[in-house]
Amino acid sequence: MLFSEQNFRRGEFCGSIEVICGSMFSGKTEELIRRLKRAQIAKLNVEIFKPKTDTRYDETAVVSHDLNSIQSTPVDSSSAILLLGANTQVVGIDEAQFFDEELPEVCNKLALKGIRVIIAGLDMDFQGKPFGPIPALLAIAEHVTKVNAVCMQCGSPAVYSYRTVVNDAKILLGEKDSYEPRCRACYNALG
Ligand SMILES: Nc1ncnc2c1ncn2[C@@H]1O[C@H](COP(=O)(O)OP(=O)(O)O)[C@@H](O)[C@H]1O
Ligand SMILES: Cc1cn([C@H]2C[C@H](O)[C@@H](COP(=O)(O)O)O2)c(=O)[nH]c1=O
């Protein structure tokens, strides 16, 4: 589904929250970058944030698995997003699952200032459990896009991120070395 750059306007107000969720490799970051680059082309002021801890591909840029990228500001809490993003027109946030539980309220405050807030994050962790602030963000968003990866076992649409290494920690940064997207049947080893 394609998104227009402008929300329905009542007077000058155009704030909104969009969430892009799904498993690893489902295209969340690519969709986030696509929307943010279109906002930049439209000459809107855009501020992009990611968790400071996410240094997988780059210290500062948001980078997709296909190495598409866009510059961002790494921050260590959602309060920094409120501080640094309050005077812009569009705020983008990647890897939102790693932020604290205050993130939904921060996004709400930004949207109420008239800002278009676009968030990408994992809806489920490797155990298939809701991940961090994403469920609460899904509840308050105007627009939710759930994207699917391709199951690495059977080729069906994949909604789970299966961890291929033995490690029970909820947070374990990684890519194809430690995760593969799987469909419901393959994730649960059915059939
Ligand atoms: N199993 C897979 N299913 C879908 N895309 C995959 C898979 N493995 C690698 N990719 C690549 O990953 C890209 C998506 O990367 P990205 O947007 O960073 O995903 P996400 O942020 O959801 O992890 C796809 O365009 C595709 O080229
Ligand atoms: C499922 C799961 C993932 N992670 C980590 C692994 C990656 O570093 C990111 C997700 O990145 P992507 O852009 O969505 O591919 O999250 C984790 O720490 N714990 C998990 O359960």
Ligand SMILES: [Zn+2]
């Ligand atoms: Zn499968």
